[in-house]
Amino acid sequence: MRHTRGIRLLTSGLLLASLLATAACGLSASGEDTSGEPERTGRIAGQITFRTLQLKPNFTEYVQGVIDAFEKEHPDVRVKWEDVPGEGYNEKLVADAQAGTLPDVVNLNTDSFQLLADRGMLADVAALDPKARADFVPGAWDQYRLPGRSGVYAYPWYVTPEILTFNARLYRAAGLDPDKPPTSVEQYFDHAERIADRSGGRYAAFMADPQGRLPGDWQKMGVPILDERRDAFVFDTPKAVEWVERMRDLYAKGAMPRESLTGSQDINQLYGSGRLVFGPGSPGFIKDIKDNAPKVYRETAVAPAVTGKLGHIGIYTQSLGIRKGTRHVDAAVEFAKWVTNGPNQVAFSKAATIYPSNSRGLDDPYFSDRGDGSDPETVARVVGAEQLREAGLDANTPVEWTNQVGDAVNREMHRAIKGDVRPADAVRRAQEAANRILRNQRDR
Amino acid sequence: MNRTTPAGLAGRYLTLCLMLVVMLGPIVWQLLTSLKSRQESVYDGLLPSSPTLENYSRVAESFPLFAYVGNTLVVCALAVVSNCLFASMGGYALSRAGWRGRQVVFTVLVATLMFPFESVMISMFLTVRSMGLADTLVGVWLPGAVSVLNLFIMRAAFLAVPREMEEAAVLDGASEWQRFTRVFLPSAKGALAVVCITSFMGAWDDFLWPLIVLTNSENYTLQLGLKALSGSSLVNDPRLVAAGAIAALLPMMLLFFCLQRYFFKGVGEGSIKT
């Protein structure tokens, strides 16, 4: 037995030593080369990797076509395409960044863009390609700036604008006029109240999900989110409290499916089975409904999104980032430019229900032809494009409103909407929590 | 014990069927959804109004189901073999008393059992990559080649082997390895069957780890492929998702159905008994 104890001691000693001696991974920032900005050489050649977010198998043909055409144009370049499912996309990016194996050209959403750009892993495309800016719709390009830095860190790719979709039959049944949909948050709530009064519990008006509604609803109501210097949240205002109060009352009345509060319910399912009046606000959704619930599709009407005091929608694009440490800068830049150019984006829009961020692309007649005005999908396309032309960055969720902030606010809102906490207290606490998180992030 | 009244038998089947409804719910739901045609709503009603196999052919067209299943089976087979072999060897050593360091090894193993995958994922990936196994099926398999759980399952089984059997083998002059293969392994068939199932399922079900390791979609395992089918922000067709899931599930169920009799027969002879 004494032997065993000796070995036990020895082993724990060794363990401790190794523990102290190792520079654990995750401690060293990452394996990515984030030192200097890459420079162009003028030679477009080499093999580059291109990663997309869940475009296979539905858009395999389109993407492969774009790649093939590019390789034909630039015979010295080989593009290796990797497609990754949406679930776990960010986790994989982080693992790759840590290992120093990010793809040369990578499809990013808002979250992953912020993560990689903030950590200095993306190349400044404005420096590599000074003329690019003119090609994109206003706002799209500026979305990829970082606070406190001069560069632009990704090419804008496809856009999904916000629109208003609703079930016109149910809308009419509530005594509302489908030709006069709400344009402000307050009106939206009024209509929802009316729907709740008339529905007899058979259907609800909209999804509660505060996570999805904020801070957009507040911005549309004219609630300031951040102070002038953008270093504190200031949304604790009577307007915001009013929003919570109305949400609470509407929730109690049954204007929202009870389980939609936590965002765990499937909106397509609810809308598609005629149990919800307001559908999700994106044109792509219309196509889903067309495919999955033909009857409800025929009852669906489309209108410009509720924009309230702002008067326009925000702009959320997918983007293509270029890895800072790429070995073939020229090939990567040319390829990203190729994928995001007008014709290629328009072709993509025709294959999927999305919009080009490229201003020349948006001029294509495809986006202004309403048909006879009876097909929801066609109308949605035109409505979406019209809104996109006037979109402004001030309607976007501010960068400071990170997931963590959203989560914290969301939790307080749940309690208030359920009626467990007074709305004024909930908003105050939400602001305190949000500011704590902001300070914590700024400190580093 | 073998007397069975008709009423008893009926009661038994009634209970069996009742349980069936509870357990089969989601699969039946998916099956029915996968049979719905494009003309009808996915969301209304349970039964397809005009059943069609169209969704299956659409999946087959757009989706290399067999390649994915093949990749998954490679990983599963590797995992089953390595777990059965290495976990029983390790479990055997752990079950024998009186060697130095046993307590330390045991503690270390328990310690590692419990880590949320997300917190160790990146360091695992870096290791696999440094071995040159990124984007390979071997890299997908390796970290799960011997699971600590299986070590413990086998250890528990070997602990239960009657001492007399081992002593008899020792008297016959059998070496340690011979005792392991001829005495212990045969009496732990039931536990081996359990190890087979857990390691197969582990490899079959895993999503996040293969996603991290694999980049080339030709190497994708089934779960990765299925995720690519399901609800993207651009396309969302529950019928396709359901058809893919059922097509992937059926071979599994068939396999289980065919193998279960062997399993439980073999199990009957083995011993995890007291």
Place this chain on the structure above:
Amino acid sequence: MSPAPRTSPKAGRAARRRAARAQETDHGLVHRRWWTPYLFLLPGLAMVLTFSLWPFVNTVVLSLTDAQILRGGGFVGLDNYRRALGDPAFWTALTNSVLYTAVVVPALVLMPLALAVLVERKVPGIGFFRSAYYTPVIASAVVVGLMWQWLLRSDGLVNTVLVRLRVVAEPVPFLTDGTLLLVSAMIVTIWKGLGYYMVFYLAALGNVPRSLHEAAAIDGAGALRRFLHVTIPSVKPMMLLVGTLSAISALRVFTEVYILGGESGGPGGDSRTLPFLIREVGLGFAGETGYAAAISILLFLLTLVFSLLGRRLSKGDER
């Protein structure tokens, strides 16, 4: 566990067996070089050291730093632990995880055993039933979530029936009340575990000597008594194993809470479990790797407590 009168033959037999087993667990062997066990353990240990122990050490180191995702950190001592202990979210998650384990483990030790007894008898078609009961294990989380939501939501099947039968006046908020949501998630976990652990028990039941049952039947023991006094003692080691396995998976539960309660972890985040919290803290744009590592270590300590408790329980039982 078994309050059977000492005079009953089967209880006597069980006691004898237990005594025999207590002896067996500690037997050593005669001819042995000290490194033989290591040879046997080599492949397993190598794998475990590389893929489990190294990340473990890594996590311990990280938990002492303020590292963020993709950004290095500096040594901060025990700050992260102090922060966790002062974080109400941590305590909620800890309570939830403990509660979860306390409910799920007994259920998963006993119910699959009952199911295994049900399908053990070879009646025609039993293979089909056995396979069918296994399917929840392989069903996709998304579909499982949809099905249970459909059953449990306020206008779902269960509530419709309850309201119709006038058992309740208002629909039960299974999915919108923090505690009930946790209970619903437990039900899903148990449901998924039934078929999985049933297979474990089937493996063990195959080894219960038929003669034991027959002897008991001759003594006039009914089915329930036979179950309690013959079946349960014979599968006890398996029950311990299932208890351990289900405790581990209960402490790791994430998916069930996520699919029923959304990404916030239930209304107000009140149903979050420890793994849920770890993911939330550690992933995402501002992921705090160091803090998440500290919570992981605390979760590990909790597991250690449970496993010691389990060992104490099983030992106490054997003496």
